Amino acid sequence: MSDSEFPEPRPGPSWERLRVRAACSAGVAVLQLVVFWEFVVRAIPMLWPPVEPITQWVSLLLVSLGSFVVISGLFGTLLGDQLYDRYVADEEATP
Numbered sequence: 001m002s003d004s005e006f007p008e009p010r011p012g013p014s015w016e017r018l019r020v021r022a023a024c025s026a027g028v029a030v031l032q033l034v035v036f037w038e039f040v041v042r043a044i045p046m047l048w049p050p051v052e053p054i055t056q057w058v059s060l061l062l063v064s065l066g067s068f069v070v071i072s073g074l075f076g077t078l079l080g081d082q083l084y085d086r087y088v089a090d091e092e093a094t095p
Contacts, residue, residue, distance in 0.1 A: 021082045025076025067081055 013021075043064060052059045084088065 016088060017081070017084050021077050021080035022089060024080035024083065025073050028076040028079065029072035031070065032068065 047057075047061055047064060
């Protein structure tokens with residue numbers, strides 16, 4: 001067996017893939033904000049100032065922010081990986 005049979009291991013995704021994922025996640029976040037703008041405008045008065053009981057307020061805050069971050073991160077990562085594999089990885093593979 002020669003060493004050329006096995007590629008050098010590269011742990012984790014490349015920086016280029018991470019940049020594409022971050023850009024797509026930001027795009028999905030903006031799209032999500034545009035689509036749900038009316039809901040966001042109505043929800044802001046409920047999120048600030050804090051109300052009693054504080055645990056109910058913290059729960060609403062965490063669910064609102066968490067769903068925004070998780071949804072945009074999940075769909076942005078899926079979309080970013082598809083775009084990277086289709087367009088960017090092909091360009092790197094061709095000499």
